[in-house]
Amino acid sequence: MGETQLGRMQFRIMQVLWDRGKASAREITDALNDREPVAHSTVQTLLRQLEAKGAAGHEADGRTFLFFAKLKEDRVKRTAARDLLERVFGGDAGSLVAHLIKNDGLTRKELDELGKLIDETRRDGEGRSK
Helix, strand or coil: CCCCCCHHHHHHHHHHHHHHHEEEEEHHHHHHHHHCCCCHHHHHHHHHHHHHHCCCCEEEEECCCEEEEECCHHHHHHHHHHCCCCHHHHHCCCHHHHHHHHHCCCCHHHHHHHHHHHHHHHHHHHCCCC
């Protein structure tokens, strides 16, 4: 299957499915409304779109459909990150990291974690060569 692109709300629905395993459209709507209002009919439309993309599926539980993710979370995040990196930063990961450090006010803890990850990657020789 090709790489699946998800919109912001589609991604939020997928996050609910990854967290819960299976959920009804009503449960998904309620979970999304904890952060930002969204109409139940919109969630139903987005679920149909996700199924058409092969990102989600459903099974019947009586008269209720239970939806589930068909794509792995790490794969979708990798695709979204790669798309952002290519479109916005021309494929330059260093520019992305520099932007985050300079402009997004990373916490001391986040900076420490980033530093550890950089050190581990250097030590293990996992960086990509240019």
